[in-house]
Amino acid sequence: MYAIATTSMRRIACLTAGLMLILLTGIAARAADSARIAEFLRVTGFDVALDSIALSAESAPAMLGFEDDAFGDEWARLARLVFDAGVMRGLADDLLEAGLDDALLDHAVGFYATDLGQRLVEVENEAHSDPDGDARLARAEQLVARLADTEPARLELLERMNRAIDASGNSLRAIQEVQVRFLVAAHMAGIVELRMDPDEMRAFMREQEAETRREMERSALLGAAWTYRDFTDAEIETYLHALEEPQMQAVYALLNAVQYEIMANRFEALAAQMAGWRRGQDI
Numbered sequence: 001m002y003a004i005a006t007t008s009m010r011r012i013a014c015l016t017a018g019l020m021l022i023l024l025t026g027i028a029a030r031a032a033d034s035a036r037i038a039e040f041l042r043v044t045g046f047d048v049a050l051d052s053i054a055l056s057a058e059s060a061p062a063m064l065g066f067e068d069d070a071f072g073d074e075w076a077r078l079a080r081l082v083f084d085a086g087v088m089r090g091l092a093d094d095l096l097e098a099g100l101d102d103a104l105l106d107h108a109v110g111f112y113a114t115d116l117g118q119r120l121v122e123v124e125n126e127a128h129s130d131p132d133g134d135a136r137l138a139r140a141e142q143l144v145a146r147l148a149d150t151e152p153a154r155l156e157l158l159e160r161m162n163r164a165i166d167a168s169g170n171s172l173r174a175i176q177e178v179q180v181r182f183l184v185a186a187h188m189a190g191i192v193e194l195r196m197d198p199d200e201m202r203a204f205m206r207e208q209e210a211e212t213r214r215e216m217e218r219s220a221l222l223g224a225a226w227t228y229r230d231f232t233d234a235e236i237e238t239y240l241h242a243l244e245e246p247q248m249q250a251v252y253a254l255l256n257a258v259q260y261e262i263m264a265n266r267f268e269a270l271a272a273q274m275a276g277w278r279r280g281q282d283i
Helices: 009-025 027-044 046-063 075-082 085-099 102-112 115-129 133-150 152-165 171-188 198-207 209-227 233-244 246-273
Strands: none
Touching: 027 046, 027 085, 027 102, 027 115, 046 075, 046 085, 046 115, 046 171, 046 246, 075 246, 085 246, 102 115, 102 246, 115 209, 115 233, 133 152, 133 209, 152 209, 152 233, 152 246, 171 198, 171 209, 171 246, 198 209, 233 246
């Protein structure tokens, strides 16, 4: 799932400074907010989605044009350090407290706290943490092929659901911005040399957008078909209608924003930690 994709690390600092001012007016008020945010994360499953951002660190060497083992045996340790769950949840708390009002929080929790909502969260959490991605992909491809022949209406429901989760269609641009920010940070850290400036990189990525968007939509359909395979069409339609409600749309717009901002923030931090590295060199 969730991006203030163009927000810089400085904005995170500004948000934190703003929250410090709130603290001066009453620590109890902030504590209540934090408790509600923690409950929101747990009930909606966004806490697991946040933790799964760490999996994106696996793609970091490839994003820089290197082999997976280019930076030595200590790479996994560094990735765990930078993509620490506590750090990412702290960033999420700051962003959500600044952008999530009580009405939106109550609306989302109201749906996800239902029996259907909790069943959905359970399978979504499993999907985020599934270590056997290749095998799952193969099974999902077989399932989608069968549904295309026998239950095309179900595939249409799943496609609508995926569009509702990213109604603005901004996820692709957000992912592109994560890549640009990481490449620029890696360049500043002396890890890579860039042949294009950031605007040229964005322009180049836009030229590839049509194909990339098709790949993302296909991947999302495969994921949804497999994740929700045990839910009835009626249950999926109920979920779809919940996702299409304006308040839930606002919640997901914020969650998408938070997810991609944290991802970009952590990749920038990763580049800073890699300063001075050479391929094949341990930390």
